[in-house]
Structure formats: structure tokens, C-alpha cells
Amino acid sequence: MKPMWLALAVLAGLGWAVDAHAVGRLIDVNVIDRDTGMQLPVIRFHGQYYVVGEPGHRYRVDLQNQRNTRLLGVVSVDGVNAISGDTAQWSQPGYALDAYRHFSVLGWRKSEQQVADFLFTDLGHSYAALTGRPDNVGVIGVAVFRERIAVEQEDAYRAEPQPQAIVRERLQPAPKVAQAMPEAAPMSQAMPAPSIVESQVAQAQDAPMRQRAGADAGGPLGTGHGEREDSVVRTVDFQRASDSPDEVVTIYYDTRARLVARGILPPAPVHTPQAFPGHYAPDP
Structure with a gap:
């Protein structure tokens, strides 16, 4: 059987809000700043989702399967398959x-x-622009597919009359642990992620790349091709239940200044000096 894989799309919402939670129904998607270790808050604005990136910082895209069956997700960054x-x-x-x-x-x-690190960078240093594809810089997408065998089993189960007690038992949430992979496993089986703690040596080695990444901090933000590091997976087969994804998550990203200029984030409060903020003159 030929291995099968996938791609990207959008999500809905109304108004403007900041939410620290992940985005996604089948697979939760989070963007993490690896230099600070902080999850980037999700900004919802007119039905689209945004995060603020810091030029020169490395980041990662965290995927969390929310279902008790295997799922396949294609990760797209700047319109390029990751x-x-x-x-x-x-x-x-x-x-x-x-x-x-x-x-x-x-x-x-x-x-x-191995992978080459995701790195927030200016448009000119983005991997997409350097490979002649600058038109979709500034977006992360995850398309999610269910596995054919799981859908067939669900359909067969629904077609069978079931005692109410058994129905209740089967509807109980499964334990939140990774299931052992049977013979027909999905395509690129994710292995445990490396620690997010980075050594000072590694940070010093990629310092030139970080400096280049922040060279044009006033322009659009993209994703660069950073230093290499270990991230182990293996290739397996996965047969999709449909040619179209069951869910597509799209998260846009840019600098804070550009998101403010576009009206997606409110301006930072302006500090007004106070003539009489205290009572007595303290020592300097």
C-alpha cells in the first residue's frame, strides 16, 4: 500500500478576543516560542486566528490529538509543506x-x-521567499484526516443494535495515553518530542542566523530555515477516510506592531506623566 499524507485551511470565530487555549477540534494546535518557553496567546479577529511572533525567536507547532483514534495532520508553514x-x-x-x-x-x-528549526524572520530571509514562494508568508496551517479503518468501524458500530448499557460504556472517554501502534500504522508516526530546553552552546551557534532574522523587524514576519537539530520520526502507511480533510486549522502570525497597525490588536496604552506621583523626594 502506498503511504498517504496531507495539507491546510481556515477556522471561524467572531469579534476580537485573546484566548490562551489551543485552536482545533480534532487536533489542538498551539504555537510555542521556544526561546521564552511561552505558548503564544491566540487572538481571534473577524473569524480568523492570529499570534504575535518575535523576530529572531525559534518556535514550534504543538499538535495534540483530541480523539481516541489515530489522525493524520499535514503541517503547512507559509504555504509550504513542513x-x-x-x-x-x-x-x-x-x-x-x-x-x-x-x-x-x-x-x-x-x-x-533531523529538522531545520522554525525561526521567526523577516520576509526576505523566510524559507518560502528564498525558494521563490513569498506570496503566502505569515500563516501556519494544519489539515486533519481521519483514518479509513476507524471510520468504517464507527459506521459498522452505528449500524448494529446495541444494548443501552454497552452504548454508555463505549461512550466513556478513553484513557489519555498513546495507544500501541498496530501493524497498519499512520504515515509519519510522531515520536516523543525533544526537550524544549536549549543549551547555551546551541544558542551561540545559531546567533548569526538570529541576527539576520531580525534584520528587517518592521516588515512582514516569515519563517526561516534555522539550525538543524534531532527530531525522530518513522515512515508508515496511513489510508485516509476521505480526500478532503475533516478539519483544517489556520493560524496567522506577524509582529505585534504590524498586528496593531492592521487593527487586529489594540494599541498599547500610552503612559501619561503625572506631575505629583509621590510625596517626598527619595534618595536616588
Whole structure:
């Protein structure tokens, strides 16, 4: 059986709000600043989702399977498939997550053992622009597919008359642990993510890349091709239940200043000096 993989899309919402929670129904998606270790708050504005990126900082995309069956998700960054490097489409390679499995996508996949770090950078230094595809810089997408065998089993179960007691038992949430992978496992099985703690040596080695990444902090933000690091996966088969994704999550990103200029974030409060803020003159 030929291995199968996937791609990207959008999500809904109204008004403007800041939410620290992940985005996604089947797979929760979070963007984490690896230099601060902080999850980037999600800003919801007119039905779209945004996060604020810091030029020169590395980031990762965290995927959390919320279901008790395996799911396949294609990760697209700046309109480029994060595994193959091709212009993103739904039919391309993705990451397969077992039930309730978590995986951190650290960067552009170079092999089954390594990735090149995702790095917030200016447009000119983005991987998409450097490979001649600058039109979709500033967006992260995850397209989610269910597995065919799981859908067939669900349909067969619904067709069978079931005693009410058994129905209640089957509807109880499964334990939130990764399930053992049977013989027909999904395509690029996610392995445990590396620690987010980075050594001072590694930070010093990629300092030139970080300096270049922040060279044009006033322009649009993109994702660069950073230093290589270990991130182990293996290739397996996954047969999709449908050619179209069951869910597509889209998260846009840019600098805070540009999001404020676009009206997506409110301006920072302006400090007004006070003539009499205290009572007595303290020592300097």
C-alpha cells in the first residue's frame, strides 16, 4: 500500500478576543516560542486566528490529538509543506498521531532524524521567499484526516443494535495515553518530542542566523530555515477516510506592531506623566 499524507485551511470565530487555549477540534494546535518557553496567546479577529511572533525567536507547532483514534495532520508553514518542502496541498505528507498523542513540530523536516528549526524572520530571509514562494508568508496551517479503518468501524458500530448499557460504556472517554501502534500504522508516526530546553552552546551557534532574522523587524514576519537539530520520526502507511480533510486549522502570525497597525490588536496604552506621583523626594 502506498503511504498517504496531507495539507491546510481556515477556522471561524467572531469579534476580537485573546484566548490562551489551543485552536482545533480534532487536533489542538498551539504555537510555542521556544526561546521564552511561552505558548503564544491566540487572538481571534473577524473569524480568523492570529499570534504575535518575535523576530529572531525559534518556535514550534504543538499538535495534540483530541480523539481516541489515530489522525493524520499535514503541517503547512507559509504555504509550504513542513515535511516535503513542496507548495502545500492536502494530498501531501503529514504527521500521524495515535489516540491522544502529542507531538512538537520543531522545524522543516530534513530526514527521519533531523529538522531545520522554525525561526521567526523577516520576509526576505523566510524559507518560502528564498525558494521563490513569498506570496503566502505569515500563516501556519494544519489539515486533519481521519483514518479509513476507524471510520468504517464507527459506521459498522452505528449500524448494529446495541444494548443501552454497552452504548454508555463505549461512550466513556478513553484513557489519555498513546495507544500501541498496530501493524497498519499512520504515515509519519510522531515520536516523543525533544526537550524544549536549549543549551547555551546551541544558542551561540545559531546567533548569526538570529541576527539576520531580525534584520528587517518592521516588515512582514516569515519563517526561516534555522539550525538543524534531532527530531525522530518513522515512515508508515496511513489510508485516509476521505480526500478532503475533516478539519483544517489556520493560524496567522506577524509582529505585534504590524498586528496593531492592521487593527487586529489594540494599541498599547500610552503612559501619561503625572506631575505629583509621590510625596517626598527619595534618595536616588
